[in-house]
Amino acid sequence: MxxxxxxxxxxxxxxxxxxxxxxxxxxxxxxxxxxxxxxxxxxxxxxxxxxxxxxxxxxxxxxxxxxxxxxxxxxxxxxxxxxxxxxxxxxxxxxxxxxxxxxxxxxxxxxxxxxxxxxxxxxxxxxxxxxxxxxxxxxxxxxxxxxxxxxxxxxxxxxxxxxxxxxxxxxxxxxxxxxxxxxxxxxxxxxxxxxxxxxxxxxxxxxxxxxxxxxxxxxxxxxxxxxxxxxxxxxxxxxxxxxxxxxxxxxxxxxxxxxxxxxxxxxxxxxxxxxxxxxxxxxxxxxxxxxxxxxxxxxxxxxxxxxxxxxxxxxxxxxxxxxxxxxxxxxxxxxxxxxAAPVAGVDADAAANQRLSQGRTIFGVELRARDEKATEVPWNGKTQGNIELRGHWVATGYYRMPKGTTADGWFPTGDVGTIDPDGFVYLTDRTKDLIKSGGEWISSIALENIAVAHPAVAEAAAIAAKHRKWGERPLLIVALRPGASLTKAELLAFYEDKVPRWSVPDDVIFIDELPHGATGKLLKTALRSRFGDYFIRAEDVV
Missing domain, CATH: 3.40.50.12780 (ANL, N-terminal domain)
Structure with a gap:
């Protein structure tokens, strides 16, 4: 009927x-x-x-x-x-x-x-x-x-x-x-x-x-x-x-x-x-x-x-x-x-974290995160997975190209993140931007947010630079605010107690301006091309 x-x-x-x-x-x-x-x-x-x-x-x-x-x-x-x-x-x-x-x-x-x-x-x-x-x-x-x-x-x-x-x-x-x-x-x-x-x-x-x-x-x-x-x-x-x-x-x-x-x-x-x-x-x-x-x-x-x-x-x-x-x-x-709009019934710390998240889905879109075995991860705010979407305004594929969704109709975003019990998404990285050091994953976004919180820093990008011992180590590239001064030691000290010690960048490079793409996003591909061998080159010089 x-x-x-x-x-x-x-x-x-x-x-x-x-x-x-x-x-x-x-x-x-x-x-x-x-x-x-x-x-x-x-x-x-x-x-x-x-x-x-x-x-x-x-x-x-x-x-x-x-x-x-x-x-x-x-x-x-x-x-x-x-x-x-x-x-x-x-x-x-x-x-x-x-x-x-x-x-x-x-x-x-x-x-x-x-x-x-x-x-x-x-x-x-x-x-x-x-x-x-x-x-x-x-x-x-x-x-x-x-x-x-x-x-x-x-x-x-x-x-x-x-x-x-x-x-x-x-x-x-x-x-x-x-x-x-x-x-x-x-x-x-x-x-x-x-x-x-x-x-x-x-x-x-x-x-x-x-x-x-x-x-x-x-x-x-x-x-x-x-x-x-x-x-x-x-x-x-x-x-x-x-x-x-x-x-x-x-x-x-x-x-x-x-x-x-x-x-x-x-x-x-x-x-x-x-x-x-x-x-x-x-x-x-x-x-x-x-x-x-x-x-x-x-x-x-x-x-x-x-x-x-x-x-x-x-x-x-x-x-x-x-x-x-x-x-x-x-x-x-x-x-x-x-x-990320406010939600009732959470304590002050949870509310502060949630507003810094990417938010939760609005009606019309569904979201999930799956691990490398294609198993959906729990919504505990801790377990990482590959973020996927489906909904009324989500693409099935690309114009004049093959279908782009998974077998069950979800679109893989290329982002990695966690989901908390209230459904708030915390992106830890793009799949291609994660830093894997000695078997441990390090979020470039977390490192960048800490750097930008320093009053002297205008912009920062953390990239995975090749390392002979650890495979990859985080390298921080920074542009300072006009007229500001900051040393590498001062900036690295700013990370104390904010992330585990093994997550702190191994080095900092100061440049005048970070490269941006056509949509205003940081061009990490250009930075990886320029600085991806930084630690290996430094070792070779020694």
Missing amino acids: HGLMQHEPMMISDLLRHAARYHPRSEIVSRRPDGVHRQTYPETERRARRLAQALIRLGIAPGDRVATLAWNSHRHVELYFAISGIGAVINTINPRLAHDDIAYIADHAEDRVIFADVDFAPILAAVVPKLAARPRHIVFLNDSGDIQDCTLPASISVSAYETLIAAEDGDYEWPRFEETTASGLCYTSGTTGKPKGVLYSHRSTVLLAMAVNAADACGLRAADRLMPVVPMFHVNAWSLPYAAAACGASLIMPGRFLDGASLAGLIADEHVTISAGVPTVWLGVLDHLRETGQRLPSLQRLVIGGSACPPALFEQFDALGVEIRHAWGMTESSPLATL
Whole structure:
């Protein structure tokens, strides 16, 4: 027997229609080089409908891939909704990737049109002539389309975004189709080989948007003013533009200005209440606040993910009255899988540990950890296992590649961790980043968190360096804060009583700046390549 309930397919366009109809006063604010641009959700929806008409006029049909190379802005929001809204697939490309990776992604996706901010014209000039699956149109996200020093093949038409949509009347009805229709295509950053495409659906995207707004997740409300610092080219900006539309929250888009002073100024000027981004962004904001004495009275909550959040960051934002919620996920989980919101009934020590964890799953995702024999490990907070996921917005595999899940349908994340009795996940490392010394496992994340807690340390990375006796030993690579001084002996003494003696790094190397990948994560592959033989070379010299 079936229930007597209406059934409507979950459409991404419905999120924007809802925001425009029921939250007409909420706005999308974009900071641009020429000033601040504002528009309401009704204005955004009208412009998105005109964009939908323009896409159809350019020959885009359901299932076609349309690429973006763009910062966080109102125009990028319009692209999010219009491309998927007509049944096409938005392929957000990370402009920080190497040119060869960008070319690979555009070819692999077979992008028909590319929308790009003018900042990225040099990237297009370098990449587009190399493409086998050459796009037909390039649309620059500006008023005129006049781009100097950007030579493109004559077969490609070049136009300006505002001119393109101005030719349409907006008399367009969003089509209805199966909710399992593909909506977005995001590629992994390619740190372990060629980038791999994750193909989202309307259903998965809408379900995640609603889950993000749950009180124990990001907890967005219509009255919030949300600033996604996480780029819209990085896993759909953690689904925040969709979640904001679902609840009617205003969006404050920072564009390309992501330094501490610019972000702090925008938070203050636009009365931002919630923001989200990787730890390095907030370290820059803290440095600015420390130097200037500025306060951010409107800011209530930060969602931090992308890499492990150092305990020191929690403490410093606690002092400012700002709550941090630690989140974790991956491109393959759309990305939100777990989030560390407070839980009742635990003592103060347990609560402190849990908020530093990666959190527990939100409804819609399941999580388990299995050992090397594929046996699920107990939830005791001690036994390590390989973390696996399944759920409504978790991938089954990669675009145009074989199935990627286990035999029983779980997705292997490549992360290692423990799970406590309350379901909180504590990642101890990536599988490839664990340090195995004399048969004992050492967590690089634990060593890094201790180092970053030192007031002189800006960033730290612990890697496994080859060792003739122990197989591997931890080597710590550190970048200091501007003007700070610190010796190796002082930093190693900071580890006393924090980890077992055999876990303390054998040596410390100070460098000016740690390498980062296209998504802002530390590039440990580069550090291992440079310093992986450090202890062996030192022995040979002796």
